[in-house]
Amino acid sequence: MPPSESLTMTSFIVRSDHLIGNKVDNELVMIDLDSDNYYGLDSIATDIWERIASPIRVSELCENLLENYAVEKDQCQQELLALLGQMNEKGILNVVNEVDE
Amino acid sequence: MTDKFDLPPSATHQAFGLSWFFPFPFPFFSPTLKKMPADVVVELGCLPPISPDATQTTEWAFASLDKVHIDFPTVAKILVSNGNRVQIEKYADGTQESLSLLLMGGAASIILQQRGFFPLHGSGVATARGAVIFVGQSGAGKSTTLGSFVQQGYKMLCDDLAAIRLDDNGVAWLYPGVPLYKLCPDSAEALKVPTSDLSRVKAELSKFIVPATGCQADEALPVHAVYELSTHSDPELKIEPQNGSDKFNILLNHTMGKFSFRSMGLHTTHFRCAIALANTIRIASIRRPENGRIEPYQLVKQIEADFLA
Structure with a gap:
């Protein structure tokens, strides 16, 4: 599945619903039921995956993470966009960008 | 029909x-x-x-x-x-x-x-803690490790195909497979297995077929551990416990016939089984030195120390 939208701090994102997953220790392992690909998320990525079960703006997600992790804002934004970018490329994320009026 | x-x-x-x-x-x-x-x-x-x-x-x-x-x-x-x-x-x-x-x-x-089993490509032995299974790429030493345990008096459960089934309580059982194991000529020599009377598998690098009648466990045992065998350039054998998705990956990579699960509509069953297994058993990697052989007795003692701990 090709990425539908480019991803920025103002994008709205929500995780795809064609995956099932379970935790092994504190990491989430998932199978994509459409492609049969498997994904493993480390504990922080697992936390992020849980926070994107409902649509959320990337900037708001970043603010939430800053409250919970000892990380600088710049680094948080950069790493979050990189992770979400990978998920978008794999087709396991839905991205909606607002159209400028 | x-x-x-x-x-x-x-x-x-x-x-x-x-x-x-x-x-x-x-x-x-x-x-x-x-x-x-x-x-x-x-x-x-x-x-x-x-x-x-x-x-x-x-x-x-x-x-x-x-x-x-x-x-x-x-x-x-x-x-x-x-x-x-x-x-x-x-x-x-x-x-x-x-x-x-x-x-x-x-x-x-x-x-x-x-039938809903989880078939793992590996060799299993019966231990005081339950079934211990060795997986690994071809040539990684699954059967040789099994042979080493049998030589030390352990009973084998299976070679090559490990039939695992989860019961209603989520306990994974390993059922006894075929009462034989296959050894390459080098391993047979290291384990001092007399080979003059044994038949050989032509299709598999002339491996010897070693009958294990009498030294096979006859009942299923709960699975205690899965070890993934490979080699490394260090001179020492190293055992490292695995965690999280690495445990799942080992089970997935060594599932027998994994490419058929989707067509058979069994991929979610297999996925859930692998997760349940990963969450209930010990999974560790064993890296053997690629140069230099470890004596069968030493190999067994080191692995024993890990699963008995």
């Missing part, structure tokens, strides 16, 4: 926790000890054509919901259905040895998949 038997014939053999009927002598599986209907019936005859809804899953296999058709060049065509039927159409030049290997490996693993 009907798809079901009204009255299954009496079993002639047992393996992987199932009773089997063979219409020809099959010395590799253990004979049944009591009279019972066969869970799996093996038949010789002409096979129907590959069903049009089947998906080609490997070079030789075509899988659909209830059936897997294997067409193994020069050996046989085999149709495995519903977890209870194996139909064989031999090629004229196919040897009984190649056919037997195909039945003990590929065909048996499909039967297990269809």
